[in-house]
Amino acid sequence: MDEEGADALSMRTLAQRLESGTATLYRHFANRSELIAQVVDRVFGDVEFSAEDLAGRGWQPACESFARAMFEVFRRHPNVTPLLSEQAPIGPNAMAQRERLLAVLLDNGFTPQLAARSYATVSRYVLGFAMQLAGHEFDDAKLTGHLATLDPQEFPATLTVADYLPVPLDEEFALGLKLIVDGLAKMRRGAKR
Structure with a gap:
């Protein structure tokens, strides 16, 4: 998976990689969806x-x-x-991670509805952020070079902040996460149990 990517994950390619027959894999996994579920759950076990x-x-x-551990x-x-x-x-590792965070939220005054939405929001933020990075290497030097060529009359705001662009990945992730958690705190205060 890590070397060849998600598109290369098939019963046939996995069998070749394991120097096994495809039929042998079908004794362990009913289909590609089941294989994917196992791969994903294995990764959740690393969190x-x-x-x-x-x-x-x-x-x-x-x-x-x-969020940081998942990311x-x-x-x-x-x-x-x-x-x-x-x-x-929905594998056992993923469900255990979900259960842990939901329990903390419920134990700290979140309504069941707000706990579910909070978990979903944090999880999807992490996943969305991670998906943007999957398989892409961003060329910060290229962006910096491009910004230096912009017309100040046409892009004055962009040039005003150009010294701060691109935002380092860890800083961008941390800011978004802080905004989410601060927003959840505000919603929690307004929610009735």
Whole structure:
């Protein structure tokens, strides 16, 4: 997966890679969808997130830790993110991650509806961010060079902020996550249990 990408994941290519027969794989996986589900769940098993360790520090650090841990795993396995658009992750590792964060949110005064929406928002933010990076190397020097050639009359605002572009990836991710968590805090205060 990591070397060849999501498009290359098929029963036949996996069998060739394992020096096995395709029929042998069908004894373990009914079809490609089942294989994908197992691959995705294996990746979710790499997410290092302990709700128990974070529960005492509050839900905000738990959300941030969950998001960062998921994002780091997707950065290590960028070719898995396109697979997440094919089906919802419902394997045991994915369900355990979901359960941990939902429990922290519910234990900290979130209504069931807001907890579900909060989990979905944080998860989809991470996934969306990771999918943008999957298989793409951004050329920061090229963008910086292009900005230097812009006409100040036509692009005055862009040139005003050009010294701060491109935004480093980690800073961009952290800012978006902070905005989400701050927004959830505001919604939590306004929600009735």
